[in-house]
Amino acid sequence: DVKVTQSSRYLVKRTGEKVFLECVQDMDHENMFWYRQDPGLGLRLIYFSYDVKMKEKGDIPEGYSVSREKKERFSLILESASTNQTSMYLCASSSMDRAGANVLTFGAGSRLTVL
Amino acid sequence: GQNIDQPTEMTATEGAIVQINCTYQTSGFNGLFWYQQHAGEAPTFLSYNVLDGLEEKGRFSSFLSRSKGYSYLLLKELQMKDSASYLCAVKDSNYQLIWGAGTKLIIKP
Numbered sequence: 001d002v003k004v005t006q007s008s009r010y011l012v013k014r015t016g017e018k019v020f021l022e023c024v025q026d027m028d029h030e031n032m033f034w035y036r037q038d039p040g041l042g043l044r045l046i047y048f049s050y051d052v053k054m055k056e057k058g059d060i061p062e063g064y065s066v067s068r069e070k071k072e073r074f075s076l077i078l079e080s081a082s083t084n085q086t087s088m089y090l091c092a093s094s095s096m097d098r099a100g101a102n103v104l105t106f107g108a109g110s111r112l113t114v115l
Numbered sequence: 116g117q118n119i120d121q122p123t124e125m126t127a128t129e130g131a132i133v134q135i136n137c138t139y140q141t142s143g144f145n146g147l148f149w150y151q152q153h154a155g156e157a158p159t160f161l162s163y164n165v166l167d168g169l170e171e172k173g174r175f176s177s178f179l180s181r182s183k184g185y186s187y188l189l190l191k192e193l194q195m196k197d198s199a200s201y202l203c204a205v206k207d208s209n210y211q212l213i214w215g216a217g218t219k220l221i222i223k224p
Contacts, residue, residue, distance in 0.1 A: 103160045106157035106159070109155075
């Protein structure tokens with residue numbers, strides 16, 4: 001019954017490494033999102049996408065990039081990981097909802113530690 | 116700036132009722148969401164309010180007052196499995212979600 005799958009639950013990387021976080025959804029949703037979740041803070045939006053090959057910056061895009069080559073897949077890339085990117089990364093998707101709710105379905109998260 | 120306030124942590128007893136408050140100051144309002152997140156798991160959708168009033172879903176209810184910038188989530192007949200964080204989020208005038216930091220609810224037997 002898994003609907004949003006994040007490829008890695010736990011990753012440990014070194015400063016300066018390139019990191020790929022993969023997210024796949026099987027609900028044919030148009031919208032996909034990457035958030036980071038840190039203690040004491042609300043979810044912060046990194047990037048989002050409303051369609052294939054389309055991407056929009058969220059509130060904290062610096063140090064990140066994304067790729068959406070297929071509708072079901074949305075990848076988050078850290079070009080050169082830094083210690084302040086140690087966090088929980090959550091992927092989510094939603095459909096275009098006539099009622100305007102656009103309920104998010106989240107993946108289980110990827111906990112990244114950068115040493 | 117935009118702001119969502121929720122208590123950091125609450126404790127309640129199994130079988131009791133608890134109310135988790137959320138106040139918001141945002142540029143515009145296009146709906147308020149509550150999500151539940153168990154430790155180490157994905158947030159899951161609980162409720163959506165766009166009009167004033169109470170929405171009831173089984174043991175969970177959510178209330179909204181747009182004039183007061185206020186919502187609450189009411190959990191009745193608490194069970195141990197209700198121990199989780201509860202996230203409040205508001206959709207602003209640009210239809211972007213602004214998230215609160217979450218309320219960790221601890222249920223004691």
